Amino acid sequence: MSSDLQERVDLARTVAELLADLGGEERLREVVAGDGWDEALWRRVLDLGVLELALAANRDADGGSYADLAVVFAELGRALAPVPALTTVAVATVLDLSGTPAAAELAEDVVSGRVRAALVLPGDGGTWGGRTPLRARSTNGAWTVDGTVELVTDAPGVDQLVVLADTDDGACFFVVPTGPAVTITPVPALDLTRTLGSVALTAAPATPLTTPDRTDAVLARTLDVCAGLLAAESAGLARRALDSAVDYAKIRVQFDRPIGSFQAVKHSCAEMLLMVEGARCLADAAADALDEGDPGAASLAAGVARGYAGETAVECAERCLHLHGGIGFTWEHVSHLVVRRAKSDAVRFGRPAEHWDRVARRLATGTPGAAPAVAAAAVADPAVEAAVGAPVG
Amino acid sequence: MTDVAARPAPADVVQELRNFLAGPGADLRARWGRSTSFEARLDWQRTLAAGGWAALGWPEEFGGRGLGVRDRVACGLELAAAWAPVLAGVLGVNNVGPALMAFGTEEQQASLPKILTTEEIWCQGFSEPGAGSDLASLRTRAVADGDDFVINGQKIWTSEGMEATHCLLLARTDPDAPKHRGISALTIRMDTPGIERRPIRMITGESGFAEVFFTDVRVPRSSLLGPLHRGWDVTMATLAHERAGVIGLAAELEHNVTAELSGALGTTTAAEGPQAPLLRQEIARRYADARIAGLLGLRALADEERGAPPGPEQTLIKLAWGRAVERVAATLLEAAGPDAQRAGSAAMAYLRAPAATIAGGTTEVLKTLVGERVLGLPREPRPV
Incomplete structure (x- = not known):
């Protein structure tokens, strides 16, 4: 336990140092001015081998867990790293869960960076995993896919697409290599630290990954993994907003005082810390639940973490911008990059409201189940009573 | 302190307490139900004291169980689950006792056993x-x-x-x-x-x-x-003992409200009508609030076990707990629908909840503490 903890602290430091080395604010501005994508940083992240943790975690093998991966994603969020890490893990997870040796091999190529790939899921008004607009057909055993998906994160420049497409027997995942039958058009993105593309397939040759009966399970697990890791990333992003706000509040002087000495500012920062630490705790708990293997518990924990972290990142980003006053409203300042990423992330892999709704469904069916029968009958009274019983005087 | 190896493992302590709660505890439950009256609290404490369960954290030389924070929290959950009310002499056991142990004369320390038995409140x-x-x-x-x-x-x-x-x-x-x-x-x-x-x-x-x-x-x-x-130092020095207290409160809150929130999702208000989807989402958010309090507590527990000194982060748990108590009570009353008009248990819990953000440090005082001691923001200038 404690050695795990030490290893994770070391892992966080390694990732943070790497990102600080190559991903400082100057570099971030260059990337934003360019194509929203930092190839050099991405290569360094890949060389670190941290995304390979995703396969170890998925295979329940030694050498990697979702708890480790959550540490990495928290740092990626804190650094606003303009790299397609979550997309890469999402693609690798679908591939690895589909269970064929060829897919597992491709998953390894994806996490090592030998192959760049994007995951094409229908946004469908924010409901991830809803009906897909893509249609797959088989002619003499050769599959092709048709259709368009408007907003695919990290799509420009990929070698392969993993897509969810309907067949006569139900939806399945397919691998679609990019080529003449695939058109990826860059879409101007709110988030300047990620790229976005519209993907159009015209009889694009495809290899099936899952059978219809496996698809729902693969999709559900992948969404849980992504929700959990994006929660960690959002917690890191919110931390960045808090740190930036606090640093500024310590040095900005108005009315002959640092503004951080005013309660209005100080209390706002304290509230942000409460949200940030809450998001981090929930994200870590989600990662632990993903590692532990009870799918219901993992889904609940990932949903809670994602709902809370998504709202927290937006709230902290907005407060950070506000606290910087005029300077926070400028293109040069990093504040808007945080706001853009937080707001954009809030609809990826489900909006907070969808996650809360899912959490409520699970709670209603009693999935959390940790409370023994006697405890289920006990009310909050003892806790409240104790508060009355333990005041200052 | 006694030999660590001689003490039973955590699970054993909890099992031992469960046995006690199934024996003498069952009689108390039969007698008092879920009453939190002072008489019930006295009866419970006397019975717990007779079994050696009144002061989980006190050293054994003073008649306590000598348990570490984790075991105390685990035992606290068992007690809450068995409807044990707050000890009649909760302030004596939690606050005054430790102060007497640390600063008391022999004469003053003679109070300690009486604090356990409720002879002194x-x-x-x-x-x-x-x-x-x-x-x-x-x-x-x-x-x-x-x-x-x-x-x-x-x-x-x-x-x-x-x-x-x-x-x-x-x-x-x-x-x-x-x-x-x-x-x-x-x-x-x-x-x-x-x-x-x-x-x-x-x-x-x-x-x-x-x-x-x-x-x-x-x-x-x-x-x-x-x-x-030096009375200020005396009281501040014993505040470290509150660490287990606030972690325990957070753990109990998470533990107890999960079932209540699940129950609230089954109400008509949460199932039908225009308010239903929003209410369901609010209930899920309350689950997150309670879970955060519990998880922050667990993290503090791990810090404690690593030997980290009690830090101002404790304040964060208190803030998270107080906020959760208040919001949970409000949401549960909301879920009661028209029944919210009744002076029932949901309404009473709602009326009691503000204590959580006033007693033991108001939310505003705690936020200032967090801002200055955790985030390192500059202090408010002293009035001249």
């Missing part, structure tokens, strides 16, 4: 009409007179003030010193002539605390707890 004479959040500005005076102190002043919001046999009183002994440096802690009997107490009725209609008046109350100099004028 202690209250804390801290807050005053003019000294709430700014406790150190308290004005109750204790003037040295020969071998005695003579006390004049008023205390308020004194929990268990009506039932207490004894009081740990903070009084000003040096009016000329800076405000934190002129306060002394005194242990006094509540039947001392010159003490008058009046109950204060809470918003629920229950009587929970008292105001206590001191008029020329004469106590011997041996009442002093710790050094003269």
Whole structure:
């Protein structure tokens, strides 16, 4: 336990140092001015081998867990790293869960960076995993896919697409290599630290990954993994907003005082810390639940973490911008990059409201189940009573 | 401290407590149900004390269980699950006892076993009409007179003030010193002539605390707890003991509300009508709030076990807990639908909830603490 903890602290430091080395604010501005994508940083992240943790975690093998991966994603969020890490893990997870040796091999190529790939899921008004607009057909055993998906994160420049497409027997995942039958058009993105593309397939040759009966399970697990890791990333992003706000509040002087000495500012920062630490705790708990293997518990924990972290990142980003006053409203300042990423992330892999709704469904069916029968009958009274019983005087 | 190896493993302690709660505890449940009346609390504490379960954290030499924080929290959950009310002498066990152990004379420490058995019920004479959040500005005076102190002043919001046999009183002994440096802690009997107490009725209609008046109350100099004028340090030093307290509260909250929130999702209000989807989402958010309190507690527990000193992060747990208590109560009342009009248990819980963000440090005071001690923001300038 404690050695795990030490290893994770070391892992966080390694990732943070790497990102600080190559991903400082100057570099971030260059990337934003360019194509929203930092190839050099991405290569360094890949060389670190941290995304390979995703396969170890998925295979329940030694050498990697979702708890480790959550540490990495928290740092990626804190650094606003303009790299397609979550997309890469999402693609690798679908591939690895589909269970064929060829897919597992491709998953390894994806996490090592030998192959760049994007995951094409229908946004469908924010409901991830809803009906897909893509249609797959088989002619003499050769599959092709048709259709368009408007907003695919990290799509420009990929070698392969993993897509969810309907067949006569139900939806399945397919691998679609990019080529003449695939058109990826860059879409101007709110988030300047990620790229976005519209993907159009015209009889694009495809290899099936899952059978219809496996698809729902693969999709559900992948969404849980992504929700959990994006929660960690959002917690890191919110931390960045808090740190930036606090640093500024310590040095900005108005009315002959640092503004951080005013309660209005100080209390706002304290509230942000409460949200940030809450998001981090929930994200870590989600990662632990993903590692532990009870799918219901993992889904609940990932949903809670994602709902809370998504709202927290937006709230902290907005407060950070506000606290910087005029300077926070400028293109040069990093504040808007945080706001853009937080707001954009809030609809990826489900909006907070969808996650809360899912959490409520699970709670209603009693999935959390940790409370023994006697405890289920006990009310909050003892806790409240104790508060009355333990005041200052 | 006793030999660590000789102590039973955590699971054994919990099992032992479960056995106790299935035996004598079952009788108490049969007798009191879920009552939190003072009589029920007395009966529970006496029975727990007889079994050696009244003071989980006290060292064994003082009659406690000598448990670490994790075991105390685990045992606290068992007690809550068995509908054990708060101890009648909760302030004696949690706050005054540890102070007596750390600073008390042999004579003062003779109170310890009586605190366990409820022979002595202690209250804390801290807050005053003019000294709430700014406790150190308290004005109750204790003037040295020969071998005695003579006390004049008023205390308020004194929990268990009506039932207490004894009081740990903070009084000003040096009016000329800076405000934190002129306060002394005194242990006094509540039947001392010159003490008058009046109950204060809470918003629920229950009587929970008292105001206590001191008029020329004469106590011997041996009442002093710790050094003269160092009463502030005496009380602050024992605050470390609250670590287990706040972690335990957070764990109990998470544990208890999960079932309640699940139940609320089954109500008509959460199932039908335009408010239903929003209410369901609010209920899910409350689950997150309660879970955060519990998880922050767990993290503090892990820090403790690694040997990290109690940090100001504790304040964060208290903030998270208070917020969760308040929001959960409001959401559960919302889920009650038209039944919210009834003076039932959901309404009473809602009325009691503000205590969580007032008692033991208001939300505003705690946010200032977090801002300055955790985030390192500059202090408010002192008034000139």
